[in-house]
Amino acid sequence: MVFGKSLQRIETTIPGLVLFELPVHGDSRGWFKENWQREKMTALGLDDFGPVQNNISFNDAVGTTRGIHAEPWDKWVSVASGRIFGAWVDLREGETFGTVFTAELDPSRAIFVPRGVGNSYQTLTPDTAYSYLVNDHWSPDTAYTFLNLADETAAVDWPIPLAQAELSEKDKAHPRLVDVVPVAPKRILILGADGQVGRALRVAYGDEPHIEYAARADLSITDPDLAQARHWRDYGVIINAAAFTAVDSAETQEGRAAAWQINAEAVAHLARIAAVNGITLVHISSDYVFDGEAAGAYSEDDVFSPLGVYGQSKAAGDLAVTTVPQHYIVRTSWVIGDGANFVRTMASLAEREVDPRVVDDQVGRLTFAGDLADGIRHLVDTRAPYGTYNVTGAGAERSWADVARDVFRLTGHDPVRITGVSTDEYYSGATAAIAPRPRNSMLDLSKITETGFHPRDGSDGLTAYLRGVS
Known part of the structure; x- marks a missing residue:
């Protein structure tokens, strides 16, 4: 010695x-x-x-x-x-x-x-x-x-x-x-596998034997016995695609409780499980944690300032996830995936000869669920430095009215049929609860691109998406 x-x-x-x-x-x-x-x-x-x-x-x-x-x-x-x-x-x-x-x-x-x-x-x-x-x-x-x-x-x-x-x-x-039968990798658990991001993650990860998909009926993050639901040391990564996303419903008494239970309390429970068992926790965040008053794109380090219950509950969940030593918070906006969404609605209205009024004072970028799933897998596979990453589509800012016009044009309809209106005007006659929306949902993509992942331009994503649903 x-x-x-x-x-x-x-x-x-x-x-x-x-x-x-x-x-x-x-x-x-x-x-x-x-x-x-x-x-x-x-x-x-x-x-x-x-x-x-x-x-x-x-x-x-x-x-x-x-x-x-x-x-x-x-x-x-x-x-x-x-x-x-x-x-x-x-x-x-x-x-x-x-x-x-x-x-x-x-x-x-x-x-x-x-x-x-x-x-x-x-x-x-x-x-x-x-x-x-x-x-x-x-x-x-x-x-x-x-x-x-x-x-x-x-x-x-x-x-x-x-x-x-x-x-x-x-x-x-x-x-x-x-x-010898080789030792398989630690398991990757994808929660919320029946949602639009969850379904995109199924495509990104496929049927590899160490990947486990759990819809809410299979494993709910609100289960009080979640800590005993699995032998958690067998898992290396948990990707949480489960969330309460009905932003207007969150402003009601019943919806408020559900939003906080799913987006905050359950996430905190999941974070404790991940921290205790040395698991990497991937959590999907939202542009709604900001008030939309910034002059430019939001960075990962900007201070939270949510306007409504949904954004507040998401911000609380994000803070819980930061207690996990190995974590990725993936912040995104305007997600379009498999299922009912804004793009499909606009395409349907165009086909049915309906001329809609669409908000033109909220700006951001579309994020297609498949691109978001690819970004998540990139972070996990490359073992990028832990922390928060913005992942949206790339390209110039667009308003919802701009996106609607793009949908009409790409489906062979006249974009002039879209009438742009302010948020206040659009909701002026509403009788149900309406959540406040951030007017600026632009997220800076510098950090994710530095890891080697380059998000697809939102316009290219929209063209490909419409081609797939036509």
């Missing part, structure tokens, strides 16, 4: 498997080290993996060999006394399946082993003890994936030949690599 090393992160041949050199301070009395130091480790780029259990393995004899086991959790392995030879094999689905990495560990070295990477250890000195922090509690129902220590494909060069080593009968019986 070497005293006085500097803390250092060392990448290995297996993605996510990271070796660390640890500073050990010693004198005539013995030695001391910081075995796990959250602030320093995360500063070196290690995920804050949230350990919940600390285990110790003590081994009497030289040559005691354990593994190769791939567990459904992450672990931090370090030596307390003695020295071990470690062998790690990637048993996860993907191009690196079967990749091997080996190294010796003593008290001045530790390693972070991600979920699904098989790990095994052979003691090189007597009375060796090593500890491991894990981010899930052991259970008798836990499903492991195993690889035989003598697998010819992995071909681990054990310092002490296996014929001379101490092995358990179970470890001797584990399968060869050709018979």
Whole structure:
């Protein structure tokens, strides 16, 4: 063991498997080290993996060999006394399946082993003890994936030949690599999968086996027992596409309660689940968190100033999501997807020879649900920095009346048939509750484009959408 090393992160041949050199301070009395130091480790780029259990393995004899086991959790392995030879094999689905990495560990070295990477250890000195922090509690129902220590494909060069080593009968019986079923990725749960954004997410993610779609009838975010509804440690990402979006109804007594329950209280409950279980939470926000009085496009950092109940409940939900260490808040506006919406209504009126009056003093950009879903998947897949991102269609600002004229023109009808009116004039004779609308719904797209995702121009999206529904 070497005293006085500097803390250092060392990448290995297996993605996510990271070796660390640890500073050990010693004198005539013995030695001391910081075995796990959250602030320093995360500063070196290690995920804050949230350990919940600390285990110790003590081994009497030289040559005691354990593994190769791939567990459904992450672990931090370090030596307390003695020295071990470690062998790690990637048993996860993907191009690196079967990749091997080996190294010796003593008290001045530790390693972070991600979920699904098989790990095994052979003691090189007597009375060796090593500890491991894990981010899930052991259970008798836990499903492991195993690889035989003598697998010819992995071909681990054990310092002490296996014929001379101490092995358990179970470890001797584990399968060869050709018979190992690869460890699937952590599950991605999409809530609100029956809504227009949820249906677009079904298209974006397809039928990959680790994707789970939950409509409200399958799993409601307002369920008081939501924390017990799943074994949440099996999930890596939750995408919350469930929301109360009836902005006018939210101004009624019944609708107000529903808006706050779904958009705020339930989201706060979901955020607690995500934070406790180390899950990345993706939440869809709205331009309605702003009052629309800004002179230009809103950035992700602008202060909330919602005008109505819907916007207030969405702002409260956004604030709850920010408590999750790994979160994406995706703020959008004027969403058009599969189902009843403004564009379909205008196309129907055009076809039926109805000449509508349409508001012309609210401006923004259309966002097509498929583009929004692609933006969400981009953030998750690329592991973009956590935080809030505006995702709408690109292009110049348009009023609702401008959009209506575009729909008429693109469907072969005269856009002059559209009469533009002010918001106040449009709702002047209303007898039901009407929510206040932001006059400016423009959202700045600089941050999302910096991640490499470039939203489609709203005009191009509208042309393609109308072609698909015609």
